[in-house]
Amino acid sequence: MKVTLAVVIAMLVATSALAQTPTGTILGSVKDAQGAVVPGATVTATNLGTQYSRNTVTDGAVEYALRLLPVGNYKVEVSIPGFKTFTQTGIQL
Numbered sequence: 795m796k797v798t799l800a801v802v803i804a805m806l807v808a809t810s811a812l813a814q815t816p817t818g819t820i821l822g823s824v825k826d827a828q829g830a831v832v833p834g835a836t837v838t839a840t841n842l843g844t845q846y847s848r849n850t851v852t853d854g855a856v857e858y859a860l861r862l863l864p865v866g867n868y869k870v871e872v873s874i875p876g877f878k879t880f881t882q883t884g885i886q887l
Contacts, residue, residue: 816864816865817861817862817863817864817865817887818863818865818887819859819860819861819862819863819887820839820859820860820863820868820870820885820887821857821858821859821860821861822837822857822858823852823855823856823857823858824837824852824856824858824872824874825856826877831855831856832852832856832874832877833852833853833854833856834851834852834874835851835852835856835858835872835873835874835877836849836850836851836872836873836874837849837850837851837852837858837860837870837871837872838870838871838872838873839860839863839868839869839870839885840868840869840870840871841863841864841866841867841868842866842867842868842869842883843866843867844864844866846864848860848863863887864887865887866886866887867884867885867886868883868885868886868887869881869882869883869885870882870885
């Protein structure tokens with residue numbers, strides 16, 4: 795039986811880097827359906843227009859940050875063994 799993974803995308807921020815390259819940041823935290831933290835979850839952001847993707851793993855505070863992502867429309871997937879994969883689409887940077 796798989797447990798549902800709840801993801802809190804704390805902030806979606808579109809920023810301009812100092813070099814004037816348009817980039818954005820996706821950051822947040824990962825918790826299970828009961829609100830318990832889930833360390834070690836893999837978070838992958840994929841640009842739906844270019845298929846460019848980056849991933850990271852939640853830290854001890856179950857937070858993650860994917861910085862300096864090229865602007866575009868993104869899909870974020872969160873996965874960890876024993877949990878159902880969480881997918882969020884339509885994230886604009």
